Amino acid sequence: xxxxxxxxxxxxxxxxxxxxxxxxxxxxxxxxxxxxxxxxxxxxxxxxxxxxxxxxxxxxxxxxxxxxxxxxxxxxxxxxxxxxxxxxxxxxxxxxxxxxxxxxxxxxxxxxxxxxxxxxxxxxxxxxxxxxxxxxxxx
Numbered sequence: 001x002x003x004x005x006x007x008x009x010x011x012x013x014x015x016x017x018x019x020x021x022x023x024x025x026x027x028x029x030x031x032x033x034x035x036x037x038x039x040x041x042x043x044x045x046x047x048x049x050x051x052x053x054x055x056x057x058x059x060x061x062x063x064x065x066x067x068x069x070x071x072x073x074x075x076x077x078x079x080x081x082x083x084x085x086x087x088x089x090x091x092x093x094x095x096x097x098x099x100x101x102x103x104x105x106x107x108x109x110x111x112x113x114x115x116x117x118x119x120x121x122x123x124x125x126x127x128x129x130x131x132x133x134x135x136x137x138x139x
Contacts, residue, residue: 010134
């Protein structure tokens with residue numbers, strides 16, 4: 001059995017309602033223009049196959065949401081979230097920069113999610129009892 005070694009240990013983030021959640025403060029940027037990069041919070045969601053961010057963020061960093069490839073999420077209650085896939089870079093100061101085809105919702109959503117497509121780029125561990133997340137970039 002191989003031991004997993006993590007480089008970074010971070011506390012869970014807090015919602016405005018005071019509840020803690022595993023998440024990261026990341027920077028979202030247009031790969032062709034870093035001027036409009038945004039710092040934002042995103043929840044780490046191991047149940048989500050793909051990451052999903054609010055579509056208004058795509059416009060904010062200078063991307064044309066309508067130009068992205070269509071994608072449809074099916075939620076656990078069998079409803080749908082329509083999205084578009086656009087190339088972006090997600091970065092975190094201690095982890096590095098990660099180019100990814102990110103799904104942006106066509107309609108407004110409540111929170112941004114980093115799913116298992118992001119987990120393929122970063123080794124992640126959770127210590128729920130202590131409200132901590134552990135991370136290291138995957139080589």
